[in-house]
Amino acid sequence: MGCKPSLSSSSLREGIYIPMVPLQKTYRITTHSIEPSGVVLYHIESDNVVVTKRYKDFKVFHQEMRLLIEDLPPLPKAGLKSRFKRNNVLMIQARKVRFQEFLDYVFAFDDEILNTALAIFCAVKTQLDDDDESW
Numbered sequence: 001m002g003c004k005p006s007l008s009s010s011s012l013r014e015g016i017y018i019p020m021v022p023l024q025k026t027y028r029i030t031t032h033s034i035e036p037s038g039v040v041l042y043h044i045e046s047d048n049v050v051v052t053k054r055y056k057d058f059k060v061f062h063q064e065m066r067l068l069i070e071d072l073p074p075l076p077k078a079g080l081k082s083r084f085k086r087n088n089v090l091m092i093q094a095r096k097v098r099f100q101e102f103l104d105y106v107f108a109f110d111d112e113i114l115n116t117a118l119a120i121f122c123a124v125k126t127q128l129d130d131d132d133e134s135w
Contacts, residue, residue: 025046025047025107026046026107027044027045027046027103027104027107027118027122028044028045028046028100029042029043029044029045029096029099029100029103030043030044030045030050031043032092032096033052034087038087039054040054040055040087040092040095041053041054042054042058042095042096042099044103044122046122051122051123053121055075055078055095057121058075058099058102059075059078061117061121062075062102064117065106065114065117068113068114068117069105069106069109069114072102072105072106073098073101073102073105074098075098075099075102076091076094076095076098076099103118103122106118
């Protein structure tokens, strides 16, 4: 008696069993865009889907994760001073790096609740009608 791997998750090459490792899900901040109002949107790519999040979205998600994770990396500073230079390329790049560190830190936990929260944060939101929203 014993467990044998299924062929759907493996490959047989010349009689040799080669396990197929599923691709690791990743969340990468690939680029950014700036809305006409001046708001910077950070583009997060996962599974060939891109969603956009602004600083405020990261701030809310960070506050939620602080309830579950100790020693969470801090977000970049925000305030009146940064508001006047929010379209500064160096500041945007620095924020992208810090946001990526934050996402990587949350993702590094092998925890179903945290991974689900991260997947929801990076999900594509679609509007069905005025009263109902779907993710």
